[in-house]
Amino acid sequence: MPDPLEDHANLGAALRLAAREAETYLAGIDDDRVRPRVGRVESTSSLPEDGVGSLAALAELVAAADDESTRSAGPRFFHFVIGGGTPAAVGADWLTAALDQNAGMTISSPLASRLEHISLGWLKELFHVPAAWSGVLTTGATMANFVGLAAARRWWGLQHGVDVEAVGMSGLPPMAILSSGYVHVSALKAVAMLGLGRENVRTFSRDSAGRVDLDAMRDALRECGSEPVVVIVNAGDVNTGDFDPLGEMVALAREQKAWVHVDGAFGLFAAVSPKTRALVDGLELADSVISDGHKWLNVPYDLGFAFVRDPVVHAGAFSASAAYLSAKATSQPEFMNLSPEMSRRARSLAVWATLRAYGRDGYRSMVERHLALAQRVAAQVDGAPDLERLADVRLNVICFRYRPEGVAESELNELNRRVGELVLEDGRVYFGTTVYGGKVAFRPAIVNWRTREEDVDLIVSTVRELGARAIAQAQPAR
Numbered sequence: 001m002p003d004p005l006e007d008h009a010n011l012g013a014a015l016r017l018a019a020r021e022a023e024t025y026l027a028g029i030d031d032d033r034v035r036p037r038v039g040r041v042e043s044t045s046s047l048p049e050d051g052v053g054s055l056a057a058l059a060e061l062v063a064a065a066d067d068e069s070t071r072s073a074g075p076r077f078f079h080f081v082i083g084g085g086t087p088a089a090v091g092a093d094w095l096t097a098a099l100d101q102n103a104g105m106t107i108s109s110p111l112a113s114r115l116e117h118i119s120l121g122w123l124k125e126l127f128h129v130p131a132a133w134s135g136v137l138t139t140g141a142t143m144a145n146f147v148g149l150a151a152a153r154r155w156w157g158l159q160h161g162v163d164v165e166a167v168g169m170s171g172l173p174p175m176a177i178l179s180s181g182y183v184h185v186s187a188l189k190a191v192a193m194l195g196l197g198r199e200n201v202r203t204f205s206r207d208s209a210g211r212v213d214l215d216a217m218r219d220a221l222r223e224c225g226s227e228p229v230v231v232i233v234n235a236g237d238v239n240t241g242d243f244d245p246l247g248e249m250v251a252l253a254r255e256q257k258a259w260v261h262v263d264g265a266f267g268l269f270a271a272v273s274p275k276t277r278a279l280v281d282g283l284e285l286a287d288s289v290i291s292d293g294h295k296w297l298n299v300p301y302d303l304g305f306a307f308v309r310d311p312v313v314h315a316g317a318f319s320a321s322a323a324y325l326s327a328k329a330t331s332q333p334e335f336m337n338l339s340p341e342m343s344r345r346a347r348s349l350a351v352w353a354t355l356r357a358y359g360r361d362g363y364r365s366m367v368e369r370h371l372a373l374a375q376r377v378a379a380q381v382d383g384a385p386d387l388e389r390l391a392d393v394r395l396n397v398i399c400f401r402y403r404p405e406g407v408a409e410s411e412l413n414e415l416n417r418r419v420g421e422l423v424l425e426d427g428r429v430y431f432g433t434t435v436y437g438g439k440v441a442f443r444p445a446i447v448n449w450r451t452r453e454e455d456v457d458l459i460v461s462t463v464r465e466l467g468a469r470a471i472a473q474a475q476p477a478r
């Protein structure tokens with residue numbers, strides 16, 4: 001099969017094969033083991049001289065996918081913070097590939113541009129972000145942090161009378177960036193990518209868990225005098241789901257010349273339910289706010305979004321033009337001028353479809369189910385004599401460790417690490433360990449639309465069972 005043109009007639013069969021296999025895969029995902037089976041794709045094979053054609057290639061892919069895919073789209077994957085794909089989002093994502101629109105400019109795809117404007121408007125309504133803010137879809141929260149912080153960098157340059165996009169940062173002082181110990185590594189990565197220097201991020205924590213020390217932050221802000229500074233507020237700590245006090249941090253920042261960036265990769269979803277909305281009170285006073293779509297929105301990888309209070313600053317950070325790109329001016333900015341990418345996947349189709357399918361009520365009901373499931377797990381942890389909860393459950397993450405009687409504190413980290421390995425090897429449920437306040441701990445996060453009580457009930461029972469096994473394995477043989 002030397003030329004794709006000769007494969008033309010197989011397109012329908014290729015799509016049917018993909019649909020059939022995907023349906024089978026997803027039909028089993030509620031009950032499948034989460035852990036992938038051993039891989040079988042030859043990783044060392046060299047580029048084939050002669051192709052095998054679409055149908056044979058897809059058949060090989062299906063076999064590999066069955067073996068090597070982590071069932072992270074399923075209901076018992078609690079590692080990191082990974083959502084699945086709602087039926088509407090997965091269907092729309094497939095159409096995105098079939099339609100293959102370039103979402104950079106209206107002229108390249110009126111459909112993608114229109115749906116991105118509508119989707120961002122709906123997301124702003126869902127999260128109570130002011131309608132006048134600009135927004136853009138990104139590949140995830142890391143790039144959404146990049147967008148928000150790029151806008152902050154532009155604002156900061158302008159405070160010094162410098163257009164950093166035009167002339168760079170030479171001669172400017174380091175940009176002061178303040179946050180709590182909850183700051184996520186992706187925000188640090190964005191800072192690094194922007195040339196601002198990770199080491200210029202100063203964190204203010206009052207304890208080893210990373211909770212913000214507001215007094216120390218206030219002092220540091222005051223020391224900055226009239227210098228413009230950036231404050232990163234963390235709405236949803238990845239270890240515990242805890243929140244920086246958004247309203248108080250915004251108020252502190254407003255005493256100075258500061259840009260407030262809010263990383264709400266999953267925590268922004270607190271705004272969806274009246275039960276948790278207070279956790280993000282003050283959001284509308286920030287300057288940039290970001291979140292993820294492939295987490296709690298349950299849109300397949302990859303998707304994130306950023307909102308910026310000042311549309312002009314936002315556009316100033318990303319605008320680019322060339323003669324061949326000129327088009328009739330529209331009242332709306334082109335998305336390639338609001339994001340790092342020029343050519344862009346039409347991610348809006350999946351966002352539009354899932355919000356159209358389930359609406360505000362559907363998302364509120366899913367989020368509230370997850371909040372209740374998290375409390376259910378917390379109660380089970382509290383009721384188990386060999387488990388210790390390490391943090392309040394304010395949202396959807398339960399931070400706890402295995403702590404059986406008779407094991408010394410000095411041995412608990414190693415024991416929990418071992419239990420974490422056993423959980424991943426076992427694969428009935430899936431979550432790894434973290435280190436919280438110096439303690440190795442589990443931090444299952446509940447965000448998948450499919451997850452039910454019977455799924456989360458496996459968290460505690462599996463840890464206790466495998467914990468007992470780890471202890472038995474550690475006993476010297478008699």
Ligand SMILES: Cc1ncc(COP(=O)(O)O)c(C=O)c1O
Nearest residue numbers: 081140141142184186238265292
């Ligand atoms: C608070 C926070 N910010 C940012 C990210 C990065 O998200 P992504 O991996 O989608 O880029 C995460 C991921 O877990 C997160 O929890």
